[in-house]
Amino acid sequence: MALVKKLFTSAFTLWFLAVQLVWGTPSAFAQASPTSLIDVEPPLIEHEILAEVDADVRQTFVATVVDDDELDSVSLFYRFDNDPTYSSILMRRVSFSSTYIAHVPTDPNSAKNVEYYIQARDKSGNRTVRGYAFNPLVRNINVPEAEPTLAATPEPTTTTASTAEEPKKGVSKVLYVVLGVLAVGLVAGLAGGSDSTSRPANNCVDGTCNISITLGQP
Numbered sequence: 001m002a003l004v005k006k007l008f009t010s011a012f013t014l015w016f017l018a019v020q021l022v023w024g025t026p027s028a029f030a031q032a033s034p035t036s037l038i039d040v041e042p043p044l045i046e047h048e049i050l051a052e053v054d055a056d057v058r059q060t061f062v063a064t065v066v067d068d069d070e071l072d073s074v075s076l077f078y079r080f081d082n083d084p085t086y087s088s089i090l091m092r093r094v095s096f097s098s099t100y101i102a103h104v105p106t107d108p109n110s111a112k113n114v115e116y117y118i119q120a121r122d123k124s125g126n127r128t129v130r131g132y133a134f135n136p137l138v139r140n141i142n143v144p145e146a147e148p149t150l151a152a153t154p155e156p157t158t159t160t161a162s163t164a165e166e167p168k169k170g171v172s173k174v175l176y177v178v179l180g181v182l183a184v185g186l187v188a189g190l191a192g193g194s195d196s197t198s199r200p201a202n203n204c205v206d207g208t209c210n211i212s213i214t215l216g217q218p
Contacts, residue, residue: 039124043067047118047130052140055111059104059139063091063118063130066098070123076102077133078116086133091118106141114139 046064053059065074074093077086091100104114115138117131131137 039069039122039126041068042126042128043071043120043122045118045120045128045130047137049137050139052142055108055141055143056106057108059106059114059141061091061102061104061116061118063100063120064098065100065120067120067122067126072121072123074100074118074120076104076116076118078104078114079136080112080114082112086116109143111141111143113141 044066047062061076061078063074065071074091075088076091077088079086089102089104091102093100106112106114115136117129117133117136119127119129121127
């Protein structure tokens with residue numbers, strides 16, 4: 001009886017092992033597959049390069065980043081012309097989308113170009129870059145030319161002075177004519193009171209009168 005029980009136990013054990021080999025091994029191998037435990041796919045970065053932009057108080061950089069797992073960070077590394085090192089700034093995610101954005105403060109009067117590259121890293125440590133530190137992307141900065149200013153309006157004093165002088169000139173001319181007429185009349189009166197042998201002869205042509213006076217001996 002003990003021998004039968006022992007044989008039964010051994011048979012059951014062999015059956016159980018056989019079932020595990022047939023049904024359990026593929027599942028165990030599947031669970032131990034490296035592709036299901038380790039993420040080896042790096043993120044993908046899409047970014048539009050703007051070759052030239054106008055200078056402003058800041059420059060905006062936008063990228064679309066996706067990953068098959070979970071992203072850890074998206075960073076922008078930038079520097080200006082002749083700078084030896086890069087500065088970094090985290091790009092912020094726009095709402096729940098795949099768009100990431102960063103703003104770089106700049107001088108609106110400076111034409112220094114911006115050299116940069118974008119790096120995305122997921123939770124598994126996989127990393128992708130758009131551009132490189134030794135071969136960065138470049139954004140050329142253009143400073144628009146200043147608009148010409150309008151010429152200053154001349155002072156109105158000159159015009160006022162000339163306008164004021166015109167009536168004075170007119171008055172002077174009238175005064176000279178009046179004095180001339182008075183002088184001619186005075187001379188004519190003196191001539192009439194003396195022993196003149198002739199009288200003034202008035203010759204008027206086209207409104208212009210020529211007066212001739214002959215004076216006798218006193």
